[in-house]
Amino acid sequence: MSTTLAGTLAVLLFAFPLAGALGNALLGPRLGRRFCNIVGPGVVLAGFVCAVVALVALLGAHEDARSTTVTLWSWLDLGLHGLKVNVDITIDPLSVLMCLVITGVGFLIHWYSVGYMGHDESPWRFFSYMNLFIFSMLLLVLAADLVILIVGWAMVALSSYLLIGYYYDRPSAVQAARKAFITQVVGDVALYLAAFMIVTNLRVPSLQLPTIFAYARDSFPQGGALITGICVLLAIGAFAKSAQFPLHTWLPDAMEGPTPVSALIHAATMVTAGVYLIARFHTLFDLAPIAQGVVACVGMGTAVMAGVIALSQIDIKRVIAYSTMSQIGLMIFAVGIGAYSAGMFHFATHAVFKALLFMAAGNVIHALHDEQDIRLMGGLGLTMRATERCFLSGSLALAGIPIFAGFFSKEELLGLGWLHGPWAPTLYAVGVGVNILTGLYTFRLFFTVFRGEPVTARTYAAHEAPPSMLMPVVILAIGSLVAGIALLLGIPGVVGRFFLADFLDPVFTADGGRLLSEPATSTAFLTVLVGTAGSLIGSGLALQWWYQRKPDAQVIAAKVPRVLTQLSLHKFYFDEIYDALLVRPPRRLARALRTVVEPEYADGWVEGVGRAAASLSETFRMLQTGRLRDYATGMLVAAGAFVVVLAVFVR
């Protein structure tokens, strides 16, 4: 791909959403809802077209010539050992895949928002934030310079903050936005520290990522302490963005935002930025096996924990949020063991079916007039048939039932976990457990919401969503049916077998990285069989419990240890622990400062300064008589004195 084409595409990819954000913000209030409804989704669609052009151009190029790095302009040149920051972008299979998902799924979600936010008072604000998010996310994935990447990294946190707190008159939304932002900043700081360590230790001439990777390979020993530290810091940044233990508590609260926001930011794109970061920095992580092990363990641990929590939540969006956390845990596990292509594959399919689940849930919430408690739902399959079908398609994909999208991507990454990663194949066994949990919570949610008898009058009165909210959902439902098959097994004449892996792998081998050895066919078959069995057992249990007419939580909960149900119900007490450790002590300190230190010590000084100024001005005030004569006398005397001084001292 020529640099001109790559540069043009990147500029267009940036320009469209940015123009949309500015246009909606500045012109939207004047031109009204119609304008926003066209421009908001329109610019994202234009971005998608650019991404498709980039994909076609990449596929037309030779396999080894698919990575193009372009310097758009020089941003700052410090001159200190020649350190430069350029606005560099990379068009390669990894970034193009991300762009396709961001703009493709992003467009469908924007389209859906037109219907979902149809009664909102300020669609211009909403679409402006949404377009800003798309811009920030594209900046993050296209950046080929560490500083630009960090700019995008921080900007997605900002747009996430703005959108979670979109209903700013709701205190819980504002709280959730603040919590999300503060957690993100913890990750940001870790990322900055990693960047500082890279700059000071590598003495790189520029912060261009390929340069950093090349220097790192030459100067860091395999498994050295320094590179391990850098990678752990990078991983902490990724954990904060991707809602992994121990920085995961913000994601469920982020569901306070409008549902399209949950679909776009907190399911499909932003939360997977951590996976992207580790995949992008694979050269560094390949040098630090200990950091990789940490990443894999944290990923799998979060997957289990979130799966357990999802079992007992009663808010429809929170169940899906915990399932997102769990699935991203699997992706993080994949990139932690070095199965980068598998992780990105699961990212792509997950973006499709999780956006679908959120938007279908949005339809339900919309039909029930903002009811999110699943105990008050039930029987919605009768009135919302199309939404039910789509939700089912998403659930099957999420649970990893064969031929649906999630099956292919999940089994591929778990299969690689059989051979690789820390304590293989122990973590693989845990992964099968996650499969069981996934089937359980997914179908518990599906049955509770859509089957059985309607519980309240509202569920009887529910009606199917309007076409503008149904069409994107249907498209994604078809996507979650075929995406896995198409990308793994291929469609004759259109895409080949193992299309995605073949497309992505060169990115990870280009600078001397090695691919993981694939398990032998028999082993692979066995792992798929076991994994699928796990998914089916989970889904089957949910099915069985449902049809035995025992969806009663009490009955089921009585069968498992009390500790587990309590942990699940209270989300492993993380909010309480953080509250006791991080929120209450500073608050207590602040109170002590206010009641003791301030009145006793600080106030005397502060008010003393004020009093001194007041008494001084009281004195000077006497000079101001208001009579012209006094002022004129003062001027004359001063002028006379000046003349005398001149005459005596200046010769």
Added chain:
Amino acid sequence: MIDIQVFPLLLGLSAAMFTIGSVGVLVRRNPLVVLMSIELMLNAVNLAFVDYGRFLNSEDGQVFALVVIVVAAAEAVVGLALVSQVYRAGRELDIDDLSEMRE
């Protein structure tokens, strides 16, 4: 040509005018008279400027005097406008009485 002895005389005249003007500013209560006294002071200074300019064989003194005349005209406009406004407000024209700016 003017005799060289004229310069100190003119300077003396300027000093006298300046003194008369400044005393007028300080002691008179009618704002119109005060304005006239200020005018007198300015013209005393003009005289000194021109005098020194001639003494030093330079045009700078005259140029400066012209500038002072322009500024004096502007000052007279503002001052007279203030006086007429005070008069229209029905106030007595007494400088000592016009001291509300203290507050």
